[in-house]
Amino acid sequence: MEDLIKALIEMQEAEAIRIAKELLAKGTDPMKILEACSKAMEGVGSRFEKGEYFLPHLMMAGEMLRQISNMIKPLIKEEKSSKGKSKYLIGTVKGDIHDIGKNIVTFLLDANGLEVKDIGIDQAPEKFVEGIREFQPQIVGMSGLLTLAFDSMKETVQAIKDAGLRDKVRIMIGGGQCSEQVKEYAGADAYAPDAIAGVRLAKQWLGGK
Numbered sequence: 161m162e163d164l165i166k167a168l169i170e171m172q173e174a175e176a177i178r179i180a181k182e183l184l185a186k187g188t189d190p191m192k193i194l195e196a197c198s199k200a201m202e203g204v205g206s207r208f209e210k211g212e213y214f215l216p217h218l219m220m221a222g223e224m225l226r227q228i229s230n231m232i233k234p235l236i237k238e239e240k241s242s243k244g245k246s247k248y249l250i251g252t253v254k255g256d257i258h259d260i261g262k263n264i265v266t267f268l269l270d271a272n273g274l275e276v277k278d279i280g281i282d283q284a285p286e287k288f289v290e291g292i293r294e295f296q297p298q299i300v301g302m303s304g305l306l307t308l309a310f311d312s313m314k315e316t317v318q319a320i321k322d323a324g325l326r327d328k329v330r331i332m333i334g335g336g337q338c339s340e341q342v343k344e345y346a347g348a349d350a351y352a353p354d355a356i357a358g359v360r361l362a363k364q365w366l367g368g369k
Contacts, residue, residue: 161188161196168200169207171217173224180228190232191356194268197225198355201260205305205336208258215257222260229267236271246366247297249329251279251288253312258305261335264355265301272359274366285312285319292325299362302348304335313346321347330365334358 164183167176183193204221207213248269252262259281269276277295279287292300300320302313313333320326333343334352343351352358 161192164193164196165200165203168197168221168224169203171220173220176224177227180231184231184235190235193228193232194264195356197228198261198264201225201264202336202354204260205258208305209336218258218260222263225260225263229263233267233271246273247275247277247295248299248301248362249277249279249288249291249295249297250301250303251283251291252281252303253309253316254282254284255312256304256306256309256335257281258303258335261305261355262301262303265303265334265352265358268355268359269362272363274362285316288316289319289323289325292320292329293323297329299365300329300331301358301362302331302333302346304333304338306335307337309335309337310342310345313342313348317347332358332361 164176164179167179180193184190201221204213204217208218250262250266252259262278266276266278277291277297279291288300302316304310304313317331320329331348332350332352333346333348338351340351350361352361
């Protein structure tokens with residue numbers, strides 16, 4: 161699995177796809193492969209933060225993730241009877257254009273039977289409010305890789321409060337620089353250190369495993 165993580169971080173697309181195919185052929189748990197992808201994307205995000213990687217690198221990482229996800233999705237046989245009942249609204253907050261982590265969470269939530277609405281990147285507080293009114297989710301996920309996202313998260317939570325919708329949703333934040341302190345600052349209900357943890361918490365909130 162370390163070889164897959166290294167290939168993804170080093171932008172070795174052909175190698176990463178080859179390793180992922182080999183792992184699946186050997187019967188490796190698809191969720192373990194996704195966990196490796198999540199860990200690799202954290203490494204990519206870290207390099208971006210340090211100025212070692214740039215937007216094209218993020219786009220390439222996203223493309224590799226998409227290809228691996230497409231291989232894995234048909235193999236995840238989760239019960240989907242809850243679809244249409246449990247809803248999760250997710251988006252990257254204003255000022256941030258990163259979507260790798262968000263895309264992993266969206267993919268995993270969908271695979272676990274939740275109905276997910278992804279409103280995209282660089283979304284203003286009012287767009288989250290609008291999404292809550294229209295989609296009526298139980299959970300709202302806010303993603304942000306950069307430190308500038310902290311204020312946007314706080315502003316978005318406040319906008320949800322001002323709209324009278326705060327008691328109708330639980331809010332989760334996540335992203336490269338997020339922490340428990342940022343959760344408190346923003347006024348969110350929880351902080352997910354990675355995509356797998358975020359999905360696990362969402363299922364707990366919704367009464368799942």
